Amino acid sequence: MEKLTFQTEDGAVDFYVLEQTRFNGKNYLLVADSEEEDAECLILKDCSKDEEAESRYEIVEDEQEQDALLTIFEQLLEDVEIEK
Numbered sequence: 001m002e003k004l005t006f007q008t009e010d011g012a013v014d015f016y017v018l019e020q021t022r023f024n025g026k027n028y029l030l031v032a033d034s035e036e037e038d039a040e041c042l043i044l045k046d047c048s049k050d051e052e053a054e055s056r057y058e059i060v061e062d063e064q065e066q067d068a069l070l071t072i073f074e075q076l077l078e079d080v081e082i083e084k
Helices: 063-076
Strands: 004-010 011-023 026-032 040-044 057-059
Touching: 011 040, 011 063, 026 063, 040 063
Parallel strands: none
Antiparallel strands: 004 011, 011 026, 026 040, 040 057
16 A cells, blocks of 8 residues: 655645546545554545645545545445445
């Protein structure tokens, strides 16, 4: 599992990338806060522009967008159960 460090206003935060996908022209990551089975998961959307050198991710908060992406991630991760 790939571990990424994100810089936030509060400092650095580590997340483990469970899966990634592209939906409606945007890149998304399903990340967890630990490698344990009961980890908290977030869906992050890449909001950076094409000309930006670094990616800029934001947490997906829209429920319809979350539901659509959870369906995709559950299909990609056949052996993982994601609870909302």
